[in-house]
Amino acid sequence: MSEKIWGGRFSEETNLDVEKFTSSLQDDIHLFKADILATKAHLHQLRDKAIVTHEEAENLEGVLDQLQKERDNGTFIPDDKLEDIHMNIEKYLTDKLGDTGKKIHTGRSRNDQVVTAFKLTILNRVDTVILLLKELLVSLINKAEQNKDVVMPGYTHLQKAQPIRASLYFLAYHEMFLRDLEKLKFFKKFLREVPLGAGALAGSPYGIDRFKIAEELNMRQPTANSLDSVADRDYVLDILYCLNSIMLHFSRLSEDMIIWTSEEFGFVKLSDAYTTGSSIMPQKKNPDVYELTRGKTGRVVGSLIGMITTLKSLPMGYNRDLQEDKHLFFEAVDTVEQVLRVNIGCLNTLEFNRELLSDKINKGYLLATDIADYLVLKGMPFREAHSVVGKIVRYCEDSHKDLVVLSYDEFRQFSDLFCDDILSKLNVFCSVDSRDSYGGTSLKSIETQIDNARLNMAENKGV
Numbered sequence: 164m165s166e167k168i169w170g171g172r173f174s175e176e177t178n179l180d181v182e183k184f185t186s187s188l189q190d191d192i193h194l195f196k197a198d199i200l201a202t203k204a205h206l207h208q209l210r211d212k213a214i215v216t217h218e219e220a221e222n223l224e225g226v227l228d229q230l231q232k233e234r235d236n237g238t239f240i241p242d243d244k245l246e247d248i249h250m251n252i253e254k255y256l257t258d259k260l261g262d263t264g265k266k267i268h269t270g271r272s273r274n275d276q277v278v279t280a281f282k283l284t285i286l287n288r289v290d291t292v293i294l295l296l297k298e299l300l301v302s303l304i305n306k307a308e309q310n311k312d313v314v315m316p317g318y319t320h321l322q323k324a325q326p327i328r329a330s331l332y333f334l335a336y337h338e339m340f341l342r343d344l345e346k347l348k349f350f351k352k353f354l355r356e357v358p359l360g361a362g363a364l365a366g367s368p369y370g371i372d373r374f375k376i377a378e379e380l381n382m383r384q385p386t387a388n389s390l391d392s393v394a395d396r397d398y399v400l401d402i403l404y405c406l407n408s409i410m411l412h413f414s415r416l417s418e419d420m421i422i423w424t425s426e427e428f429g430f431v432k433l434s435d436a437y438t439t440g441s442s443i444m445p446q447k448k449n450p451d452v453y454e455l456t457r458g459k460t461g462r463v464v465g466s467l468i469g470m471i472t473t474l475k476s477l478p479m480g481y482n483r484d485l486q487e488d489k490h491l492f493f494e495a496v497d498t499v500e501q502v503l504r505v506n507i508g509c510l511n512t513l514e515f516n517r518e519l520l521s522d523k524i525n526k527g528y529l530l531a532t533d534i535a536d537y538l539v540l541k542g543m544p545f546r547e548a549h550s551v552v553g554k555i556v557r558y559c560e561d562s563h564k565d566l567v568v569l570s571y572d573e574f575r576q577f578s579d580l581f582c583d584d585i586l587s588k589l590n591v592f593c594s595v596d597s598r599d600s601y602g603g604t605s606l607k608s609i610e611t612q613i614d615n616a617r618l619n620m621a622e623n624k625g626v
């Protein structure tokens with residue numbers, strides 16, 4: 164007969180390859196702490212319903228505590244042959260307490276047990292991501308504050324468009340990552356529904372009070388349907404989507420930084436501590452952190468696609484395919500945590516090349532729209548103004564001049580509406596400060612955005 168916990172109906176030992184193939188220990192070892200907590204909550208129900216005596220419950224709880232200590236000091240070595248961490252914990256109880264240990268799995272299945280431990284673990288990891296996101300959001304506000312006086316080209320189609328304050332850029336990312344934070348907080352709602360007591364699929368006898376379990380585990384409520392409890396992995400998808408959103412934002416930011424730190428752009432300097440060199444070219448200082456951030460985005464996208472693919476076409480109920488969920492989640496969350504930590508440091512230490520920017524900002528017709536706006540204020544319809552300025556730009560191109568060096572007489576060749584104040588308008592600070600609509604790039608609008616962002620962070624305490 165098989166020696167497995169479930170070996171009763173088996174007459175042969177499990178094939179060794181199958182044993183390895185079906186084990187999830189490498190991944191669900193990370194559920195250890197959560198499984199001990201959930202096992203205790205389950206145990207308290209067994210005690211309250213007199214399935215185990217008070218003395219047995221105390222013994223079981225004591226052994227669970229002892230096991231946690233052994234895990235903490237590294238003396239507990241789980242056995243791969245036992246399939247997963249849940250079976251390892253049960254085996255430990257049985258080895259220590261014999262028949263009393265054998266009672267722990269009464270009224271519970273690994274199907275509800277695994278989801279419970281997984282949800283608790285995900286919640287924990289999500290909270291770490293939330294705290295790191297908050298740190299990042301503060302860094303972005305600080306960067307916006309420090310660079311209020313830096314004006315840089317804003318781009319559309321990666322072509323120079325209009326001047327913006329560098330703060331506008333950082334505050335744009337603040338908005339993006341703030342939405343990620345809000346999404347994560349929202350999706351905790353579903354994670355906080357606890358399946359324990361759903362059994363294998365049909366619920367459990369013995370009068371287990373699932374509401375008490377939810378309370379003890381600090382969850383919102385028990386899941387409403389026992390079958391959904393064990394079949395559902397939407398909560399993994401939700402969080403994977405949020406993690407993907409974070410990575411997509413980082414990947415786009417990385418792309419900007421990789422371009423901006425190139426000699427051709429030279430807008431930004433990274434600190435030596437956050438760059439690496441080349442083994443052959445002594446002059447190199449490479450933005451590897453940003454390249455790897457962009458590169459690692461693929462893994463996190465892979466986890467989401469992997470999870471969607473795993474769930475697609477699964478019949479209702481628990482299927483072993485679902486065991487794949489943990490690896491996919493941990494791969495994604497480990498990556499995002501690492502990316503957050505290193506990117507916060509990189510962001511905090513990067514600096515703008517102010518001199519170079521103040522020179523570059525006057526090249527590339529960035530003020531063309533401002534000249535059209537000028538003509539509109541003098542009474543010309545915008546579409547006509549657009550066409551007049553188009554001709555001025557063409558003239559500049561043909562005569563190899565920048566807009567900012569044109570003389571009053573040259574402007575007059577294109578329209579009588581130009582007065583001598585046009586020359587004083589050809590200034591990037593005038594341009595940015597004219598864009599004072601709510602959320603715009605004027606100093607006033609930027610300061611409002613910074614104030615609002617700081618206020619929001621102050622109110623957005625906790626996880």
Ligand code: ARG
Pocket residue numbers: 187191246247273274277481483485486
């Ligand atoms: N390690 C498995 C998992 O994570 C345990 C569930 C096994 N359940 C079962 N009915 N065989 O999914």
